[in-house]
Amino acid sequence: MTGMLVRYEALVATGELRSDPEQAAAAERLDRLQRAFYKAAKSTGLIGKLMGKRPEPPRGVYMWGGVGRGKSMLMDLFHQTLDIPEKRRVHFHAFMMEVHALLRDERKKESGDPIPPVAATIARNVRCLAFDEMVVNNSADAMIMSRLFTHLIVEEGVTVVTTSNREPSQLYKDGLNREHFLPFIDLIEEQLDVLTLNGPTDYRLQRLGGMATWHTPLGEEATEQAREAFYRLTDYPPEDAEHVPSAEVDVGGGRMLHVPKSLKGVGVFSFKRLCSEARGAPDYLAIARAYHTVILVGIPQMGPDRRNEAARFVTLIDALYENKVKLIAAADAAPEELYQAGTGRFEFERTVSRLNEMQSTDYLALGHGEA
DSSP states (O other): OOOHHHHHHHHHHTTSSOOOHHHHHHHHHHHHHHHHHHHHHHHHHHHHHHTTOOOOOOOEEEEEOSTTSSHHHHHHHHHHHOOOSSEEEEEHHHHHHHHHHHHHHHHHTTOSOSHHHHHHHHHTTOSEEEEESOOOOSHHHHHHHHHHHHIIIIISOOEEEEEESSOGGGTTTTOTTGGGTHHHHHHHHHHEEEEEOOOSOOHHHHHTTTOOSEEOSSSHHHHHHHHHHHHHHHTOOGGGGGGOOOEEEEEETTEEEEESEEETTEEEEEHIIIIISSOOHHHHHHHHHHOSEEEEEEEOOBOGGGHHHHHHHHHHHHHHHHTTOEEEEEESSOGGGSBOSSTTHHHHHHHHHHHHHTTSHHHHTSOTTOO
8 A cells, every 4th residue: 555655745746735744744744654563563473463462652742733734645645554454533523422322321320430441442453543633622622532542552652643723722712611621732742743734825725716705696606505515515426415424412411413415524504593593602602613614504684673683693603703613604695784773783883893804814824713
């Protein structure tokens, strides 16, 4: 199988990727990791394998940087070219849902601490565990991650490779009971090499190919444009549209929000679900932390009879704007014409200004959560 670095350099040579020093350094580091896996497997030998002895695990990698800097692309190349059977690639959100399900099953046995057996189950036949988009936005995950990953990495010998939009020290920033999460940050810095990818080119933005982000009026054409943006941003094949993954976002208070389409940090929502139902700032903040891009469809023109929906829309846009979330919208009118009369009309002017700024190249080039 062709190695990681050879494949990356071939893509640069053919013009499919632009030359990027930080990407090249990350590709070289991931290529060394692949060779470390092969060397470890060879050193264990046949007798060691028969005895169930695990090879010494190579040191993992944590790649972080703004949206569209090539992290997921590098992870894809790494996983595709890693020539070992004991590998797994999974979106971090899906992985943590799986962990909580395993913990619930283990607790039913009432056999003591559930973390070690759950870690052992996850580590079975896995030497490399690769995550895309590590993000921590709820206390349930934060409370168990230090102990879980200590068992996975230190006790079970699993090598972790992950991407994130945040540097380790900023994970779960301002989160509830964050002091219990801090040992996980220490673990990352002790056990993984931290690589930064914050080059000047936003490759995800390039994928939009100059497409507008605000599509109006509502109708099949606007819907199709939003759909096309989703496929470009996620590299998901349009012919497999019926199988796009969904997700559940923890919005606090024991409540979960269903996201009908959720992939690689891109979430698709309807205006009706987000602004016609009783929701508040915590719901929108959870969305803004979980997704670097939100596709919002079905935004209507609003009048005095929809003042509540307009107020929720203002709160939603505030949360997305403050966290530098990209917004792709299918709406019935331009921002200036969305809410022309009703309670809160004056305050809505700020939302109009933000919606227009969110369509600018400067805003779209910002990383998720970037100040």
